[in-house]
Every structure is written in structure tokens, then in C-alpha cells.
Amino acid sequence: MMQNCTDMASVLERYYLTSIYAVEFCIGSLGNLVVVLGYVFCLKEWQSCNIYIFNLAVSDLIFLCTLPHLSYLYASKHSEARPYTCVINRYILHVNLYSSILFMAWLSMDRFLLVKYPQRNHRLLEKKTALLVTALTWLTVNVEVTPMIVLMVQDLQRRKWLRCKDFASLKGDINTLAYSLGLTVTGYVLPLLALCVFSYKISRLLRERAQGRKTALFRHPLRVVASVTAMFLVLYTPYHVMRNIRIASRELWPEVEGCTRAYIKSLYILTRPLAFLHSVINPVFYFLMGDKFRELLLAKLRKLCGRSARRQQQGEPAEGR
DSSP, rough: OSHHHHHHHHHHIIIIHHHHHHHHHHHHHHHHHHHHHHHHHOOOSSHHHHHHHHHHHHHHHHHHHHHHHHHHHHHTTTSSOHHHHHHHHHHHHHHHHEEEEEEHHHHHHHHHHHOOTTTSSSGGGGGHHHEEEEEEHHHHHHHHHHHHHHHHHHHHHTTOOOOOGGGGGOSSSOOHHHHHHHHHHIIIIIIHHHHHHHHHHHHHHHHHSSSSSHHTTTTTHHHHHHHHHHHHHHHHHHHHHHHHHHHHHHHHHHHHHHHHHHHHHHHHHHHHHHHHHHHHHHHHHHHHHHHHHHHHHHHHHHHHHHHHHHHHHHHHHOOOO
16 A cells, blocks of 8 residues: 555556556557568568568567566566666667657658659669668667666666666766757657658648549548557657656756655656557557558458368367267
């Protein structure tokens, strides 16, 4: 039971984070696993959007596989006994956080170009270009996250390698608040602006074209891109706002009372699973963006179900004997 305001954060970590992370793992891992397996076994001819989606699904799946361990630690109130596991988990978490919105920005660009060039005769719609953009995306995200890894190692050294802390609780030689603000701008704000720009460009392109069936067919990419933009705005904004407030309350506002500091930390904890919810929702957009992939996957599932039904029918007479 919670005795005072300072216990609020520990209660949220033990019950709220444990349960939400477990639910996100159970739902999200299934959806992303289906997408990854579907791409590997069903899709023979890959296009640029398929490359972005596959990388994003793999990133989401790897991240979701770290959640059971985090749930166990929070539920049992154990500190991470293996420092390298702590660093790897936090690395995967933040790489996924910022690669997701960046890959979605490239997917939105891809949808815009597809509307503008239906014959796919633009260089950015080529598979080679998509592979290059993918490699640059992973490089960019790793560069963004590297200072955080340095901070984690320094913080673990200060704590004699005994306690694994979240990003907003780290202390080291790097200015945590300045780094967090820079990461917020480069890793979240700029990709979000790109999503907004491509939504606007698609809508403007549709308005410029004559009204008719052809225009109506292209409204689907606009709805998908606008929905993706809204998802990241709703899920990522509270997390980034509260993360920076949490760091500022520790570094810039030493006069803040204990309960106020506890409330800030608790609000920050509430926003963390909300931000990671994108890994659960992303598969919905994968199916909406890749019409050919969706048809191939459904055909494969129907074929597997048909085989299973035939095997059961063939086995029934044998059992009757």
C-alpha cells in the first residue's frame, strides 16, 4: 500500500508498468511476428515501402521481446543484476522509439510519391534507394542514442553497477537536459514535422487534381498518413514533455518540494508505456499501407487453414476405426 506521496512512483512501477508492459508484449509481439513472417514467406517482389515496413516490424518485435524482463524486474522490485543487460535493453528501447517515427516518415514520403508518380518512376521509389535510406536511418538513430549509452555507463559506475535507472534519472558528465532536449527535437519533432508536411502535400495534391474516381482512390494514403501523424502526436508528446520536465526538476529546480518531485516522476512513469504503445498499433498501419502484402498474407492463411481442415477430415475415419 502507498503510505505517502513519495511511494507513488514505486507503486506505479510495480503494478502499472508491470501490467501494461505485459499486455503490450502479448498483443504487439503477435502482430509484428505475423508481419515479419508474412514478409519472409509470402512476399516475393519487394517494393520500397516493404523495405521500410519490414525494418520497422523487426525493430518493434525486438523491442517487445525486452518487455517481459522489464515486467519481471518491476513486479519483483529487483534491480538489474547484469549491467550489460540494462544497457542493451535501454539501447533497444530508445533505438526503437526513434527509428519508428523516422521509418514512418519515410513511409509517408513513399505514399506521397506514389500518389504523385503512380507509375513508380521516381528514384526515391526504387528499392536501392530505400535500402540506402534504411541504412542511413539506422546510422542516424544510433548516433542520436550513443550519448545516452555513455550516460548510462557513467551512471552505473557511480552506483557501483548495482542500479539500472531510466533515462530521466541518469547522471554523468553529459548535460542530461540539453541532450534530452536535442534528442526531442532531432528524434521526435523533426520527423513529426515531416509527417505533417507529407500529409499536407498529399491533401494539396488531391485538391489540385480533378474530382473523380481517380482522386477518390488516392484518398486512402492521405487517411493513413494523417492517422500515423495523429498517433505519434498523441503517444509521443506526453512522454517527451514529461521526460524533459522530470530532468529539469532534478537539475534546474532544486527547491522543488519532495511531493511535487514525486508527482512529476509519477506522471513521467504514466507516459512511458503510452509512448511504447506505437509498437502495438504499428501492425495495423502495415496492413493498411501494403495492399499487395495484405492480400498475399490472407491467401497464405486461407491456404494453411484449408490444409489443416483437410488433415482433420482425413484423420476422422482413421480414428473411427
